[in-house]
Amino acid sequence: MLRSIERCFGVLMLALMVASAIGCQSKPRMVKLNLGIERHEKLQNRGVEVHLVGVKEGERDKWTQDPPGKYWEPNYHLRVNADDLGLIRRIAEFTPNGQLGPIWVSANDPIWETWEKSGAMHLFIYAQGVAVEGLTGDSQVLKQLPIDSCSYVRRQRVMISIMPSQITVNPPPRAPD
Numbered sequence: 001m002l003r004s005i006e007r008c009f010g011v012l013m014l015a016l017m018v019a020s021a022i023g024c025q026s027k028p029r030m031v032k033l034n035l036g037i038e039r040h041e042k043l044q045n046r047g048v049e050v051h052l053v054g055v056k057e058g059e060r061d062k063w064t065q066d067p068p069g070k071y072w073e074p075n076y077h078l079r080v081n082a083d084d085l086g087l088i089r090r091i092a093e094f095t096p097n098g099q100l101g102p103i104w105v106s107a108n109d110p111i112w113e114t115w116e117k118s119g120a121m122h123l124f125i126y127a128q129g130v131a132v133e134g135l136t137g138d139s140q141v142l143k144q145l146p147i148d149s150c151s152y153v154r155r156q157r158v159m160i161s162i163m164p165s166q167i168t169v170n171p172p173p174r175a176p177d
Helices: 002-022 057-065 068-072 077-084 111-118
Strands: 034-039 048-056 088-094 103-105 120-128 140-146 157-162 167-170
Touching (some): 048 077, 048 111, 048 157, 057 120, 068 120, 077 088, 088 103, 140 157
Parallel strands (some): 034 157
Antiparallel strands (some): 048 088, 048 120, 157 167
16 A cells, blocks of 8 residues: 555656656746845935836847837837836835835736736836946846746746846746756
8 A cells, every 4th residue: 555655656756847847848838926126225215116017029129129228218119018008017116215125016916917918928127216337327227037937937936136236036047948
């Protein structure tokens, strides 16, 4: 009896290992994550606005052609179109001397359904008001985050940190096979 249970358990474990190994061999799919967005303490005296934009694979090049600062221009066509389609998730602005974070976007947030229906496989993370070394004024930074099954597991917790000169993601996406 014990041997049968051990065999069943072994077969089940083998099946799970094969299924996880095949994950990136098949067509990747979008995964919903639990995202925490925080700003570094060195930015506490600055207002920082953060936007998350769901972008599909075929449109990724369009979003990387222009410098990140272009995104914040009032009539920037890509942002306006994405906004009209409901693809932008505005994170409550971090106000000077206000909350450092994290602000959470859970895997249950309705924005994930919108991104999934649009075919989004990447999040473009824009931050305005971050001082980027070597640039003056209200600088902007951009980070691309793949949200596919090859990079993350469903409902994984991912922290996005708005730093003085960059945006970091922890844990980083898994490297492609």
